[in-house]
Amino acid sequence: MDEHGTHPDGLRALTRELVSVPSHDDPTAAGDAVESWLREETDATVDRDEHGNVFGRVGDPDDPTLALVGHHDVVPPGDPQVATDDDGAETYVVEERDGRLYGRGSADMKGAVAAAMCAVRDADPDGVELCFASFVGEEVGGVGARAAIDDGFAPEYAVVAEGSTNYSADGVTDVVVAHKGRRASTLVARGENAHASVPEDGVNAVYRACDAVDAVRAMTFPETTVMGESVRGSVAVTEIDGGTAWNVVPDRCEVTIDERTVPGERAPLERAEAVEGVEWTVEQDLPPMACSDDAFADAVLSAARGVQSGRPEHVTKPHATDAGWLAEAGTACVVCGASEPGEAHTDTESVSYEVLDRCYRIYRAVAEGASGFA
Known part of the structure; x- marks a missing residue:
């Protein structure tokens, strides 16, 4: 249990499942896992485009769209993160200790993808259509996001679930309003x-x-x-x-x-x-990203402050995410997610279960309070 309630149902098991699926060479199997879970566990309208991107939508499609955005591809694993099963197939090593899940993609960013999926399952959107989107090809230049945008993906608002934890201070999940x-x-x-x-x-x-x-x-x-x-x-x-x-x-x-x-x-x-x-x-x-809507950025920060004992802030991020492509296309974006500086792309990559619980609550709170900015 974190400081604000019980664990979201199934979040930790879902995170373990997604992290266990190899997706550095080919994200298809990870996309299959995301799509299957959404179809089985949510009331969302689920789509998979020809590029491999997965979408799940709930709420009134005539309302403005709030997207919770992630990606299910990962960078190649290090030697300690790979094993071979009894059939000779490559698998990812997944371990739990000290309240954290270790494995390639746990921080960047299957943990936050799982938190967003659970939020879409549980949220009752207020004044927005809530859309979950998990892209392919983020690690190779935003291939999936760019293809989706070219195909007409154009949410008015997006929370991109890349890392924003421990930026302003240890123990807080901040809200990124700009990145390089x-x-x-x-x-x-x-x-x-x-x-x-x-x-x-x-x-x-x-x-x-x-x-x-x-x-x-x-x-x-x-x-x-x-x-x-x-x-x-x-x-x-x-x-x-x-x-x-x-x-x-x-x-x-x-x-x-x-x-x-x-x-x-x-x-x-x-x-x-x-x-x-x-x-x-x-x-x-x-492309870099700058949030184009102060009210939206403030609303996400308010949601973040409401679910944690620390005091998160608006911060900036030093590297690019898919938020850059969305912002360039006209979406008001912020970045808010579980990954901490120094976790992504390492042989010891891990994510805190407590922070994943927190991110779930932030995403759900943003969706259920969206009438304040939409």
């Missing part, structure tokens, strides 16, 4: 080969690349403020690759750049193209 995005790009500098004994006969692509790197180093990091919270991005050169031999002036050099973007701002990386022979190309752009 990530833009991955390359600078390719081109020159002309020559023998290194007569470098003046060529054009050194590495030198051009170094001039472009100097331009990047001089850039100010992007920064903004969301609901009084400061969000500061970053720009870093992370790889340089050029040249073919010690005695050849290189004709090509590639520079990799990691940029953490903030809502409404980008570093002016295109300026590096002012260096002769340099071309800038964006390889990936995961």
Whole structure:
């Protein structure tokens, strides 16, 4: 039992079930488990799209939609997280100790997916259609979320159940009102080969690349403020690759750049193209998120404060989630979930059962108090 009541019926068993299903190479089996549980345990209208995303809806479809959003794919497990069953099939190792569930995907984010599923089962939505959505491909650039949005998924509000626990203080589950995005790009500098004994006969692509790197180093990091919270991005050169031999002036050099973007701002990386022979190309752009509706963000924070003894706050998150894609498409988003900093993507990944109970109560309280913002 947590500080605000009994455990939600079946939440812990459901979490264990979902975490036990391998879903790093192929999320189909995990999607099957989510879909089957929703059909058997809830009154929701359940759909599975062609991409593998799973949806469950309750309430009046003519009302604004509040979505509880997660994903059931995971990153590849570490060696301690994998075992082989009697038939030689790969399974995930799932362990319970000290009030926590250990296993790949427990924190990121099958535990919170289970909490959202139970909330959809139990909530009586007030003034909204309540929609559960579990996407595929979040770990590889938001593939499922982007496909769902392209197909018309457009909730007015969304609580994305990624981690927000222990951000402002230990022992609290906060509400994220903004997070950074990530833009991955390359600078390719081109020159002309020559023998290194007569470098003046060529054009050194590495030198051009170094001039472009100097331009990047001089850039100010992007920064903004969301609901009084400061969000500061970053720009870093992370790889340089050029040249073919010690005695050849290189004709090509590639520079990799990691940029953490903030809502409404980008570093002016295109300026590096002012260096002769340099071309800038964006390889990936995961959008940042800023909550577009103060009343919604305040309502979720009020719900969070009502179900825990600590005092949660509006906070920001340092990395991208599917909330970025939804916000870019016009949904008012916050992030609120059980994962704690340092848990996701580790060989010792775990989630607190007490915090999962808390998240269930937050999600249910938001849905049942939605007439205050919808």
